[in-house]
Amino acid sequence: MTRKTRRLWLVIACVACLGTAAGLILRAFSSDIVFFVTPSQVVAAPPPKDRTVKLGGMVVAGSVKREKRGETPISTFDVTDGQASVTVHYEGILPDLFREGQSVVAIGTATPPHDFAAAEVLAKHDETYMPKEVAEALKKAGKWDPRFGPPPSATSWNQMTVQDARKDISAAPATN
Amino acid sequence: MNATPTFTARAGGFFHRYANPGRFLKLGARLQPWLTWPAVVLTLVGLGWGLFFSPADWQQGDSVRIMYIHVPAAMLASGGYAGLALCGVLSLVWRHPLADLAAVEIGPVGACITALCLATGSLWGKPMWGTWWVWDARLTSVLVLFFLYLGHIALIRAFDDPQRGYRAAAILALAGAVDLPIIKFSVQWWNTLHQPDSITLTGAPTMSSSMLWPLGLSTLGISLGFAAIVVARTRAAVMESRIRALLSSPRRKGGAA
Numbered sequence: 001m002t003r004k005t006r007r008l009w010l011v012i013a014c015v016a017c018l019g020t021a022a023g024l025i026l027r028a029f030s031s032d033i034v035f036f037v038t039p040s041q042v043v044a045a046p047p048p049k050d051r052t053v054k055l056g057g058m059v060v061a062g063s064v065k066r067e068k069r070g071e072t073p074i075s076t077f078d079v080t081d082g083q084a085s086v087t088v089h090y091e092g093i094l095p096d097l098f099r100e101g102q103s104v105v106a107i108g109t110a111t112p113p114h115d116f117a118a119a120e121v122l123a124k125h126d127e128t129y130m131p132k133e134v135a136e137a138l139k140k141a142g143k144w145d146p147r148f149g150p151p152p153s154a155t156s157w158n159q160m161t162v163q164d165a166r167k168d169i170s171a172a173p174a175t176n
Numbered sequence: 177m178n179a180t181p182t183f184t185a186r187a188g189g190f191f192h193r194y195a196n197p198g199r200f201l202k203l204g205a206r207l208q209p210w211l212t213w214p215a216v217v218l219t220l221v222g223l224g225w226g227l228f229f230s231p232a233d234w235q236q237g238d239s240v241r242i243m244y245i246h247v248p249a250a251m252l253a254s255g256g257y258a259g260l261a262l263c264g265v266l267s268l269v270w271r272h273p274l275a276d277l278a279a280v281e282i283g284p285v286g287a288c289i290t291a292l293c294l295a296t297g298s299l300w301g302k303p304m305w306g307t308w309w310v311w312d313a314r315l316t317s318v319l320v321l322f323f324l325y326l327g328h329i330a331l332i333r334a335f336d337d338p339q340r341g342y343r344a345a346a347i348l349a350l351a352g353a354v355d356l357p358i359i360k361f362s363v364q365w366w367n368t369l370h371q372p373d374s375i376t377l378t379g380a381p382t383m384s385s386s387m388l389w390p391l392g393l394s395t396l397g398i399s400l401g402f403a404a405i406v407v408a409r410t411r412a413a414v415m416e417s418r419i420r421a422l423l424s425s426p427r428r429k430g431g432a433a
Contacts, residue, residue: 004184008269015350022354026365034366035312056367095306097235105369122305127374129240129383131231154380161386162231 036105040084046112054107055088055116056124057081061100061147079106079116086110090118097123101147126150130157133165140169188270195274197414204411211407215400222394230390242300244391248398249293253321254356256286256402260328261353264346274410276342277417279349280332281409285402287325294322305369313362314370317355324352 026033036056037047047053056079063078075094078085088106098104103126108118128151135151137160138144144151151157193199226244233240260282266275297315298308309315332345363372375381381388 002182002184004188004269005182008184011265011268018351019354033313035368097304122307122369124369125236125304125371127371127382129233129374129387131384131386132234134384135234154382158381158383159385
């Protein structure tokens with residue numbers, strides 16, 4: 001074995017060891033690295049009342065209630081992960097991307113069993129990017145209602161041009 | 177010694193063809209215009225298309241245009257560090273002199289593009305998420321990458337004997353490479369505020385082709401630009417070391433006489 005080969009194996013061994021060590025550390029701390037917990041986790045094991053929790057999930061369609069106390073807007077909405085849902089109470093201005101069906105992260109404290117007092121609400125957008133016209137065409141065609149979750153398979157719309165979408169919109173019968 | 181050349185010997189022979197500074201300078205001079213001009217044209221076309229002519233996003237509106245800078249910057253931040261790690265292997269195993277010079281030059285360029293990625297991400301996060309910064313796995317691992325770049329820049333210049341700096345920095349580059357898969361897979365392994373990748377090897381891109389084209393062009397253009405800057409800097413470093421050698425050799429001879 002030449003010196004170069006020995007050095008190559010040494011480098012490979014060191015990187016492999018380091019990679020394994022990093023992997024094990026990340027596995028061990030996995031539950032702390034997650035940015036938010038889901039409603040079913042909060043319902044199953046309610047965190048202590050004084051602990052700040054980040055709750056992530058989808059805003060349930062039709063659950064958003066907005067009122068005003070003086071100048072501050074107060075909103076109440078349900079956040080779900082498909083299995084359980086938690087009602088979030090929030091005082092303040094919601095981010096622009098907030099809507100029904102959007103994923104959000106609410107930072108605050110849980111008040112068992114099903115309520116959550118948020119001090120801050122962040123909107124989480126998903127990995128889909130499409131022009132307004134394409135979204136409109138999908139909605140018109142009845143293929144997608146953004147209030148109930150993510151859009152259909154990307155192959156059905158990612159080649160659709162704005163012109164195609166405009167044609168589809170004008171051709172479709174007005175339903176809503 | 178073996179009669180048949182081993183893998184490391186053969187690979188070393190291949191790498192060392194371009195370790196000759198004269199040969200590298202010749203190749204670099206030929207390569208430079210083919211990197212620089214396509215980089216300028218593709219970046220201008222990609223960014224112009226993305227910033228002015230591509231459609232706005234259905235929910236993000238015009239803020240989505242930050243993507244045409246943020247995504248190429250993020251890819252190159254990781255790609256540049258992968259380049260540093262490769263230079264580290266070449267330096268530690270084959271003692272390749274050009275790899276050391278290239279590592280010195282990649283560091284600052286990579287740090288700048290990582291800073292650009294973090295800054296544009298922050299500017300994008302405020303209007304969309306409602307926050308400049310969160311400590312989720314993706315954002316934190318990219319910040320760690322930025323500090324790794326800074327550490328590399330400092331370490332490789334920290335010793336009076338440059339060879340010791342090259343060794344130390346090569347080890348740091350290799351150790352830091354552990355961060356690259358963490359950045360890539362952070363959005364799949366853990367839940368994060370940052371969304372998962374839109375463009376994957378396995379599925380159709382969840383991005384309208386009217387946005388994907390300008391993004392592809394600007395990514396290609398900025399990548400070529402990164403390569404052009406690194407090649408230009410490395411050529412300058414080779415020439416600088418030659419000039420230093422020329423300047424110091426007659427004086428040494430004169431002193432000895």
